[in-house]
Structures are given as structure tokens and as C-alpha cells.
Amino acid sequence: MDDVVPGSVGTSAGFSLRLGQTIFSCASLLFMSLGVEFYSYTSFCFLVTIMGLAIPWSFTLALVDGYSVLVKCPVRKRGLLLIIVLGDWALSTLTLAAASSTASVVDLLLHNDGSFCPPKFCSRYQVSAAMAFLSWFLSMASCLFNLWLLPSL
Amino acid sequence: MDDVVPGSVGTSAGFSLRLGQTIFSCASLLFMSLGVEFYSYTSFCFLVTIMGLAIPWSFTLALVDGYSVLVKCPVRKRGLLLIIVLGDWALSTLTLAAASSTASVVDLLLHNDGSFCPPKFCSRYQVSAAMAFLSWFLSMASCLFNLWLLPSL
Numbered sequence: 578m579d580d581v582v583p584g585s586v587g588t589s590a591g592f593s594l595r596l597g598q599t600i601f602s603c604a605s606l607l608f609m610s611l612g613v614e615f616y617s618y619t620s621f622c623f624l625v626t627i628m629g630l631a632i633p634w635s636f637t638l639a640l641v642d643g644y645s646v647l648v649k650c651p652v653r654k655r656g657l658l659l660i661i662v663l664g665d666w667a668l669s670t671l672t673l674a675a676a677s678s679t680a681s682v683v684d685l686l687l688h689n690d691g692s693f694c695p696p697k698f699c700s701r702y703q704v705s706a707a708m709a710f711l712s713w714f715l716s717m718a719s720c721l722f723n724l725w726l727l728p729s730l
Numbered sequence: 731m732d733d734v735v736p737g738s739v740g741t742s743a744g745f746s747l748r749l750g751q752t753i754f755s756c757a758s759l760l761f762m763s764l765g766v767e768f769y770s771y772t773s774f775c776f777l778v779t780i781m782g783l784a785i786p787w788s789f790t791l792a793l794v795d796g797y798s799v800l801v802k803c804p805v806r807k808r809g810l811l812l813i814i815v816l817g818d819w820a821l822s823t824l825t826l827a828a829a830s831s832t833a834s835v836v837d838l839l840l841h842n843d844g845s846f847c848p849p850k851f852c853s854r855y856q857v858s859a860a861m862a863f864l865s866w867f868l869s870m871a872s873c874l875f876n877l878w879l880l881p882s883l
Contacts, residue, residue, distance in 0.1 A: 618838060619834065619837050619838070619841070620834035620837070620838070623834075670826065673823065673826060673827060673830075674826060674827075674830035675830075677826075677827035677828075677830050677831045677834075678830045678831060678833070678834035679834075680831070681772065681773035681776075681830075681831035681832075681834055681835050682834050682835065682838055684772050684773070685771060685772070685773070685835055685838060688772070724877075728881050
């Protein structure tokens with residue numbers, strides 16, 4: 578197979594996508610968990626859990642992609658690609674659910690009862706939700722590119 | 731094309747999927763909007779908006795599928811199928827986001843400050859979120875079956 582889909586596993590665009598996912602997931606996790614009381618809201622705990630799953634997944638695949646680019650030998654196994662597509666799909670779905678839960682809870686805290694959310698905390702929650710949305714977007718792109726590659730194997 | 735993917739456009743399984751989507755979306759919309767104050771929460775308004783988009787989409791495609799099954803002449807145009815896949819994908823993403831926002835807000839209202847949510851209302855919100863999740867599941871299934879059919883055209 579020589580017609581490589583840009584953005585799929587083992588290309589430099591795929592490596593950039595994975596790196597972006599790792600960075601945004603880490604940023605979301607850090608903004609949510611460092612110095613902020615996140616454990617009193619279910620959806621914030623959900624976001625932290627999902628980001629804790631997404632970071633090792635994206636980081637491992639970033640390593641695989643970087644290695645494939647360096648040795649110029651992309652992964653072309655159907656079973657492996659299927660696992661990657663399924664994992665990406667599950668994680669991107671969960672990331673979207675967590676990001677939209679967080680965003681809606683932050684919105685509720687901001688507009689319905691301001692007393693529950695000091696401005697310093699609320700802006701951090703908002704940044705965390707935005708980072709999670711960006712991470713979802715990149716993860717969905719990875720999933721689509723790999724799905725595109727799948728029938729040709 | 732004789733090898734029809736069950737669940738894609740123009741099959742009886744596809745008709746059942748569309749019918750299920752329409753029913754669950756209607757149930758979600760009715761549980762959310764009839765006799766309950768939904769407009770004071772952003773995510774509930776979002777759910778109502780998305781369900782208002784999803785119902786005509788699913789209903790139209792249910793009519794198309796039913797007609798195709800009756801006249802035994804399934805739709806096999808690449809451009810049309812692409813539009814259906816993209817629309818399904820966009821609507822299922824939005825439905826998931828709306829359902830998880832609603833679920834997280836209901837959870838917050840139930841557990842953090844019970845005074846804001848009379849039990850009668852809260853259970854209706856919960857049923858509405860559950861129906862939206864079911865509608866998302868069927869919509870995602872339709873999208874995947876049609877996507878599976880796409881490369882063979």
C-alpha cells in the first residue's frame with residue numbers, strides 16, 4: 578500500500594494530531610484538577626476520568642507514529658488499525674460527552690446561582706471544557722482518517 | 731448493487747431505525763417541554779432545539795425508507811448517501827452533546843441543591859435525557875450502516 582492517507586497512523590500529520598490530542602487533554606486535566614475543587618461535581622469527575630484515559634492512549638499512539646515516521650515503516654495491519662479506530666471512536670465519544678457535561682454545568686453555575694462559583698474557579702472550568710472540546714475535535718479527525726484508510730487494507 | 735447492508739437507506743431495518751429515532755426524539759421533546767419549565771436552563775433549551783431538528787430529519791428519512799421498501803427500489807446515489815451520512819453524523823453528535831448536558835445538569839440539580847428541582851420535574855428531566863441517549867444510539871447506528879454502504883457505490 579503506497580497511497581497513504583495523510584493523518585492516519587504512521588504519518589507525520591497523524592503524529593501532529595496525536596501530539597495535539599495529548600497536549601489539549603493534559604491542559605484540560607491540569608486546568609480542572611490543579612487547585613480547584615472538582616470532586617464535588619459528577620461531571621467534573623467524569624471529565625477528569627476520561628482525560629486520564631485519553632492521555633495515555635494519545636501519548637502511546639504519538640510514540641508509535643513518531644517511531645513509524647523515523648524508521649519510514651508505517652503500520653499496515655488490518656486488525657491493529659481496527660482496534661485503533663474503535664478506541665479512537667470510543668474515546669472521542671466519551672470526550673465529547675464529558676466536555677459538553679462540563680460546559681453545561683459551568684454555564685449553570687455561572688448564570689443561575691453565581692454564589693456557587695467564584696470567578697477565579699469558573700474561568701478555569703471554562704478553559705478546561707474548551708480544551709476538552711479541542712481534544713475531541715482532534716480525536717474525531719484521527720478516527721475519521723484511520724477509518725478512511727481501513728477499507729484499502 | 732445487490733448486496734444491501736441491513737440498516738442502510740431503503741431497507742426495512744433502516745426503516746425501523748428511523749422509526750425508533752423519531753419515537754425516542756418525540757418522547758424526549760415531550761417529556762422535556764410539556765408542563766415543565768425548561769427555558770430557565772441553557773442545556774434544556776439546547777436539547778429541545780436539537781430534538782426539534784432531529785424529529786423532521788428522522789421522520790423524512792423514515793418516509794423515504796418506507797417508500798423504498800414498498801416499491802422495492804432502494805436509493806443508490808452516492809451524493810445523496812453522502813448527504814445522509816453527514817447529516818446523521820452531525821445530528822448524532824449534537825444529540826449526544828445535548829443528552830449528556832441534560833443528564834449532567836439534572837444530576838447537579840438533584841444532588842447539590844435539591845430545592846431547585848421538585849421530584850416530579852426532575853424525574854421527567856431524567857426520562858427525557860434517557861430518551862435522548864437512546865435516540866443518539868439509533869442515530870449513530872444509522873450513520874455507521876450508511877457509511878459502511880458508501881464505499882461500494
